[in-house]
Amino acid sequence: MSPHPAEPIVVTGIGVVTPIGIGKTAFWDSLVAGRSGIGPIRSFDSAQYDVHIGAEVTAFDPSHYLPADAARHLSRSSQLAVAAARLAMIDAGLPRATASDDQVLGVAMGTTMGEAQVLETIDEDVVSGGLTAVSADLVTRYPCHSIATHVATDVEATGPVIMLPTACAAGNYAIGYAFDALRRGRATVMLAGGADAFSRISVAGFARLSATAPEMCQPFDRGRKGMVVGEGAAVLVLEPLSRARARGAPVYVEVLGYGLGCDAFHMTGSHPEGLGTVTAMQNAFRQAGIGPDDVDYLSAHGTGTPTNDRIETVAIKQVFGERAYQVPVSSIKSMIGHAMGAASAIEAAVCALTVSHGVIPPTINYLEPDPECDLDYVPNTARDCRVNVALNNSSAFGGNNAVLLVGRV
Amino acid sequence: MAVISGFGVVSPIGLGRDEFWRGLKNGAAGLRPVSLFDTEGLPCHEACEISSFAPETLLGRKGLKYLDRSTQLASCATALAFEDARFTPAANGHGGVGLVLGTMFGSVESVSAFDRQILQEGPRSVNPMGFPRTVINSPAGHVAIRFGLTGLNTTISAGTVSSLQAIAYAADFIADGRADVLLAGGVEELSAMSYSGFCAARLLAGSDGNSLRCAAPLDVDRSGFSVGEGAVVFVMESPEHAARRGASVLAEISGFGTTFLAPSSGAGRQSAAAAHAMRAALAEASVDRASVGSICAGANGSRIGDDIEAQAIASAFGEAAATLPVHSIKSMVGETLGAAGAFQVAASLLTLRENVVPATVNFLEADPRWGLAGITRQATSTAAELAMVNSFGPDGINASLVLRRPAESSGESPRS
Numbered sequence: 085m086s087p088h089p090a091e092p093i094v095v096t097g098i099g100v101v102t103p104i105g106i107g108k109t110a111f112w113d114s115l116v117a118g119r120s121g122i123g124p125i126r127s128f129d130s131a132q133y134d135v136h137i138g139a140e141v142t143a144f145d146p147s148h149y150l151p152a153d154a155a156r157h158l159s160r161s162s163q164l165a166v167a168a169a170r171l172a173m174i175d176a177g178l179p180r181a182t183a184s185d186d187q188v189l190g191v192a193m194g195t196t197m198g199e200a201q202v203l204e205t206i207d208e209d210v211v212s213g214g215l216t217a218v219s220a221d222l223v224t225r226y227p228c229h230s231i232a233t234h235v236a237t238d239v240e241a242t243g244p245v246i247m248l249p250t251a252c253a254a255g256n257y258a259i260g261y262a263f264d265a266l267r268r269g270r271a272t273v274m275l276a277g278g279a280d281a282f283s284r285i286s287v288a289g290f291a292r293l294s295a296t297a298p299e300m301c302q303p304f305d306r307g308r309k310g311m312v313v314g315e316g317a318a319v320l321v322l323e324p325l326s327r328a329r330a331r332g333a334p335v336y337v338e339v340l341g342y343g344l345g346c347d348a349f350h351m352t353g354s355h356p357e358g359l360g361t362v363t364a365m366q367n368a369f370r371q372a373g374i375g376p377d378d379v380d381y382l383s384a385h386g387t388g389t390p391t392n393d394r395i396e397t398v399a400i401k402q403v404f405g406e407r408a409y410q411v412p413v414s415s416i417k418s419m420i421g422h423a424m425g426a427a428s429a430i431e432a433a434v435c436a437l438t439v440s441h442g443v444i445p446p447t448i449n450y451l452e453p454d455p456e457c458d459l460d461y462v463p464n465t466a467r468d469c470r471v472n473v474a475l476n477n478s479s480a481f482g483g484n485n486a487v488l489l490v491g492r493v
Numbered sequence: 494m495a496v497i498s499g500f501g502v503v504s505p506i507g508l509g510r511d512e513f514w515r516g517l518k519n520g521a522a523g524l525r526p527v528s529l530f531d532t533e534g535l536p537c538h539e540a541c542e543i544s545s546f547a548p549e550t551l552l553g554r555k556g557l558k559y560l561d562r563s564t565q566l567a568s569c570a571t572a573l574a575f576e577d578a579r580f581t582p583a584a585n586g587h588g589g590v591g592l593v594l595g596t597m598f599g600s601v602e603s604v605s606a607f608d609r610q611i612l613q614e615g616p617r618s619v620n621p622m623g624f625p626r627t628v629i630n631s632p633a634g635h636v637a638i639r640f641g642l643t644g645l646n647t648t649i650s651a652g653t654v655s656s657l658q659a660i661a662y663a664a665d666f667i668a669d670g671r672a673d674v675l676l677a678g679g680v681e682e683l684s685a686m687s688y689s690g691f692c693a694a695r696l697l698a699g700s701d702g703n704s705l706r707c708a709a710p711l712d713v714d715r716s717g718f719s720v721g722e723g724a725v726v727f728v729m730e731s732p733e734h735a736a737r738r739g740a741s742v743l744a745e746i747s748g749f750g751t752t753f754l755a756p757s758s759g760a761g762r763q764s765a766a767a768a769h770a771m772r773a774a775l776a777e778a779s780v781d782r783a784s785v786g787s788i789c790a791g792a793n794g795s796r797i798g799d800d801i802e803a804q805a806i807a808s809a810f811g812e813a814a815a816t817l818p819v820h821s822i823k824s825m826v827g828e829t830l831g832a833a834g835a836f837q838v839a840a841s842l843l844t845l846r847e848n849v850v851p852a853t854v855n856f857l858e859a860d861p862r863w864g865l866a867g868i869t870r871q872a873t874s875t876a877a878e879l880a881m882v883n884s885f886g887p888d889g890i891n892a893s894l895v896l897r898r899p900a901e902s903s904g905e906s907p908r909s
Contacts, residue, residue, distance in 0.1 A: 198629060203604060268665065287616070348637040351634055363589075484634065
């Protein structure tokens, strides 16, 4: 394999599609204001379900962001992803289809459920008409890599294109993949992120696992009752620093490294000591060549379930030691719910924005401290704080954990 | 650099390395009537199904009923891989042995079953135990639990290129020194959903009423592909780690190239993008195209896809293309989608080890426009040290991998 240069890989563009804002500015303003995007489920009639709230991107009109044919033909996860990619390209000042001779543009995306809404339509067809009713078009669109290829087609990518369906840690996996592809010289620009559409499968499943909150998401609060199923997309533009400088692009942060680790314990339950999260944080620090003392902000996975938040706190303490009590930790899932495969990509965008704005978004709905969750969770109000290094935690079904480190350039 | 020191395979033509190779060498047919679901009303009724799959022989009965088909296939391939490589996972400096698994549809039957229960009996009726199986990384997560794989755990989806991407991903982690040992491969289950979709798209051999009802990859009269299923998992490690534990190295991963071109770009440009992936893999391996001894093609018998690949080979290999042995195993094992690249890598490293390029079963005559005279009609001997594996998806993702026979194994007598 070819050696790779040690040149910094930086983030030069951010595109987000979330329940509290589409585009980085609207999103960031909502985050700092502590606005919630959680409301009654609108995608389908929830009467028969045990949960009635969700974090849907209700303001999303595909025709505002996508070409007419794509807005019509793409399914929702791909629509969200393509919109985020376009916003990221604009933010990075990358004109579409630059196709300058030496530009190799690639795409790495993550997801949990892929095009779940497509499968739901196929299932409705099969229930009513049997296998002969299955649509060729829908089966072509269902496999999750179609999210990545739809983005790649839209931006006219020619480099590596890949989907990392590593559930709710997928965004960090995808950004890590992009980081590696750039370091290895397999691409000169990468779009990386995650996307998931709201789905009845997720709502029914999390409700049956008794993992959902009835009214609001309260990460790390003593009275937290669970997560809120959401949706969204985020895409970051990554490129080597020299290329960003050469074209005068804005630079948010450098990607310092990432780490992966697996609980190998239970499909849905966390390892009691947070083994996979600990491994992932340690691997990230090793690759970045820094340690816990360098971290100024930790974006928590913080789903709001009793177990996740407790175990994540244990894992942070194990890796950070006494330093854990000095690092602000917040969960934006209190505001945007759990966007599944998009979650850690959105949170990576938050980490980058935190460095550039010097403000840490709060954990809202925080009412009462939990003795088992005794870190500084930036309760309810955004905080001014110079952030040089931010750590982005993510965990997933399957025991998949991915941790991303970004830092000021 | 990373090496492969063993693998496990669960295929329509046999279980384990020896059976699989015997099948490939003898031109075994994996195509048989579908038994997993009712094909009544569909235009096709056959697939390369693993009809005698008995996971309990490798996994025991405990907990088996909670594992869906993809997970059982991947778990069996993993058990066989550890046995083949004479390796058992233990903690190492990176948090343990990891797993990188490619799949296209994942455990789609589990997802659909869960969803249809919501539709037919209501959302409050679904079994919460079924929900974790609806995520696409479920097979990899389950394999990690069963075998204690606490290192990185990554699922990759890139259509039919999934498992080739997975193998390259693992090779990169090892080359970077971020892992000593990783498992990598692919899994795909035969699913009613994908099968009926392919039928509806008239992509399967014979689905358009053509008399040729079996896949004939690269043949001028090909009429479509056969759907296959299975799993292949490799034990990959750094050369140093392999040497330290005295492992027998089967092949080295020498180079990888991957490109994309929007599928609406036209066959000519698609072909150029595929050729570019092959050139990139050769460049990364620092080898001349003339030293490649065989290509295990991604060709599966589809009219458009095979043509794009054949033209790409002709373009990437120039004069050498005329006589280069090119073969496809997909008339034997079927189009195994997310597992396809891993099946091809398994075939190619056996080619390097056994000095035989398998026949392309059902292939009779090439399209004369391609100028490829080396497409194998029967098993052909080779002494080359390099083999290429191609995976070019209809959705625009292309990948090529170059494998090299390890220097130290040249004097070793082949197994089986």
